[in-house]
Amino acid sequence: MAKPMEKITWQELEAGSVVTEVGNARVYETGSWRSERPVVEASQCIKCGVCWLFCPDACIVRASDGHFEADLTYCKGCGICAKECPVGCITMIAEEG
Amino acid sequence: MARQRKGIEVSIAMADAVAQANVDVIAAYPITPQTHIVEHLSEIVANGELDAEYVPVESEHSAMSVCCGSSAVGARTFTSTSSQGLALMAEIFYIAASMRLPMVMALANRSLSGPLSIWNDHTDTMMVRDAGWIHVFVENGQECYDNVFCGYRISEDPSVMLPLAINLDGFILTHMIEPVIYEDNETIRKYLPDVRMKNALHPDNPVSMGCFAMPEIYTEAQMNREQGILNSYPTIIKAWKEWGDLTGRYYHPIETYRTEDAEYCIVTMGSYGETAMEVVDALREEGEKVGVVKIRLWRPFPFEDFRRAVEGKKSLIVVDRAISFGGPGGPVALELRSALYGRPNAPAIVNYVAGLAGRDVARSDFRKIILEGKAKASKGETEGFTLYGLRG
Numbered sequence: 159m160a161k162p163m164e165k166i167t168w169q170e171l172e173a174g175s176v177v178t179e180v181g182n183a184r185v186y187e188t189g190s191w192r193s194e195r196p197v198v199e200a201s202q203c204i205k206c207g208v209c210w211l212f213c214p215d216a217c218i219v220r221a222s223d224g225h226f227e228a229d230l231t232y233c234k235g236c237g238i239c240a241k242e243c244p245v246g247c248i249t250m251i252a253e254e255g
Numbered sequence: 256m257a258r259q260r261k262g263i264e265v266s267i268a269m270a271d272a273v274a275q276a277n278v279d280v281i282a283a284y285p286i287t288p289q290t291h292i293v294e295h296l297s298e299i300v301a302n303g304e305l306d307a308e309y310v311p312v313e314s315e316h317s318a319m320s321v322c323c324g325s326s327a328v329g330a331r332t333f334t335s336t337s338s339q340g341l342a343l344m345a346e347i348f349y350i351a352a353s354m355r356l357p358m359v360m361a362l363a364n365r366s367l368s369g370p371l372s373i374w375n376d377h378t379d380t381m382m383v384r385d386a387g388w389i390h391v392f393v394e395n396g397q398e399c400y401d402n403v404f405c406g407y408r409i410s411e412d413p414s415v416m417l418p419l420a421i422n423l424d425g426f427i428l429t430h431m432i433e434p435v436i437y438e439d440n441e442t443i444r445k446y447l448p449d450v451r452m453k454n455a456l457h458p459d460n461p462v463s464m465g466c467f468a469m470p471e472i473y474t475e476a477q478m479n480r481e482q483g484i485l486n487s488y489p490t491i492i493k494a495w496k497e498w499g500d501l502t503g504r505y506y507h508p509i510e511t512y513r514t515e516d517a518e519y520c521i522v523t524m525g526s527y528g529e530t531a532m533e534v535v536d537a538l539r540e541e542g543e544k545v546g547v548v549k550i551r552l553w554r555p556f557p558f559e560d561f562r563r564a565v566e567g568k569k570s571l572i573v574v575d576r577a578i579s580f581g582g583p584g585g586p587v588a589l590e591l592r593s594a595l596y597g598r599p600n601a602p603a604i605v606n607y608v609a610g611l612a613g614r615d616v617a618r619s620d621f622r623k624i625i626l627e628g629k630a631k632a633s634k635g636e637t638e639g640f641t642l643y644g645l646r647g
Contacts, residue, residue: 164471168478173416174355175476176454177463 184232188215192235194250200225202247209239209248258439265396265428266291268435269361272403274305275443276359279330282310282321286340287373288425289363293335315340319347326356326418327464329455331407334358337425338365338379345383351418352387353480354465357410357450358418359403360388364525364576365425366612374613375425377525377576380553381586387480389419389487390553392525396433399423401504404438404447408494411450415487422553424526426613442501484555491552508557509564510549513539517546519570519602519632521625524550524587527574527616534621545625550587558594565595568602572628574616575608575640584608584640603632609643620644 161170162185172178196209203225210218210226217232218239228239240248256275261268270292273281281300283293300309308325312318318334326332336344341362351358367378380390389409393399402421410419423429454462468476491508499505512532514520523531528549538545548564548571565571575585583589588606595601605628610616616624624643631637 163469166472166475168475168482171472171475171479172454173479173483174353174454174464175466175468175472175479176354177466178454180461180463 187231189217189229189231189233192230192233192253194235194237194252195230195233196228196235196237196239196248197251198225198227199247199249202245204245206244208242208244212238212242214238256437256440258437258442260434260436262432263396263435264291264430264432265399265423265435266363266430267295268396268433268437269399269403269423270295270299271437272400273333273359273361274299275437275440276333276403276407276447277305277331278307278333280308280310280321280325281333282312282318282325283334283336284312284315284318284340286315286337288365288375288429289335289337289340289361291429292361292363296333315344316347319344319351322358323347323351323354323356326351326358327354327456329450329452329457331411331450332356332358333360335361335363337363338367338373341379341383342367345386348383348388349386350465353476355416355480355483356418357407357416357452359406359410360418360420361399361403362420362422363425363429364422372612373425375427376611376613377422377586378578378611380420380422381577381579383420384554384586387417387484388554389415389417389484389491390422391419392422392551392553393428394526394528394549396428396431396435397504398506399428400435400437401498401502401506404443405494405498405506408447408498409487409491411452412487412490412494413451413453415483415490416452417484417487422525427526436502438502446498446501488555488557506551507560508550508552509560510551511564512547512549514546514548514564514568516544517568518544519572519629520546520548520565520568521621521628522548522550522571522573522587522591524553525576527576527610527621530616530618530621531574534618534625537618538622538625543625545629556590556594561591561594562598565602567600570603570605570629570632572625572632573604573606574610574624575606576610578608578611578640578642588640603635603637605631605637606640607643608640614644616643
């Protein structure tokens, strides 16, 4: 697992700040600044995977029953999934507090 | 190719050197006075004499973008530009250094607009002084030819991995026909190893380059760059030393001429060094204790070499080829003043800005600059700068 960026010293960086650890973006929890979150009405989901394809953060995961949901640790609340869902089963709900 | 001495245009010799260095990718957009370099390279590639990709891009911004891509996969990369072309390239020029992508650029120095001018001075290169590239200045055709090989050797060294610009004065060098010694290919092969890049883009070893950085890491990334360019110094010295051992032509970060017993020196960067040496010879015959200090390595700036070179001198007359508007004078004088500031018995510095946009600075002008500068220094007139030859 990558070191959190506020702990990395300049000596530990690769030349050119090249990132050599694949997929280490997962330690950066981008879900903290979201103002709206997507809520999926699972009973209406046709399991087509369009939201999964369109999500720019690749944070949509497949639940055990086959429908799709956003991983809120990373979801920035952009609403693209809700906009693209062909059956309209995703609603953007305001985050409170 | 066998070792031979040729009478040849400097641009063509430089292009031939790039071909001898066996580059893989050339991406460039033609601009005066760099044009002959890239035209000749496109001929060499089109004739099948060099197995390389020549990418005729639609702009300099794209040229540098192609160079970044090709360097990132570990291909030996060359480009060349001047003035407005460099300005258009500036965004990616910085990125090449920040991503530590080795490549060599022939930067045919030309004034920046405006007024629009195609002629030579150093305003273009000063625009990118702080971009993090290694900058070398050359004085003649042979130095252009030689520094292509030294340039790749330094730039691609695994401990350096930085882009390098060879600054050659537009027209004064690019369009001059001079004798140039071409080394044989065997010598070049011995001197210049293949590119060995630790983190080249390759599917077997996936890495991410040019990533976004939050405030938490940007400072560390900048220090990593600063240390990277400072660490290049020993490699530069070694590359020049080994080139000298092979060819008999040695290069140094700061070069001096008749300075041993000199009381004062003229300081130049680029092709003016040759004229300055001739004038110093003449003045020496008249009993003037004057020498020449030439700056070859501009970034990383060789502070210690410079301080050693001018130790004990009474004054330095620094000839700049650009102005920092509203600032302290020319960029070179600014650098040297700060290198000596607060040191006991530091020489006084008198700054001239001369030869803007190709205005001729003949031997008689150098003579005037040197003698006038010496008088100014002795009177303590060392503030600011003098725009040499200005009317009104």
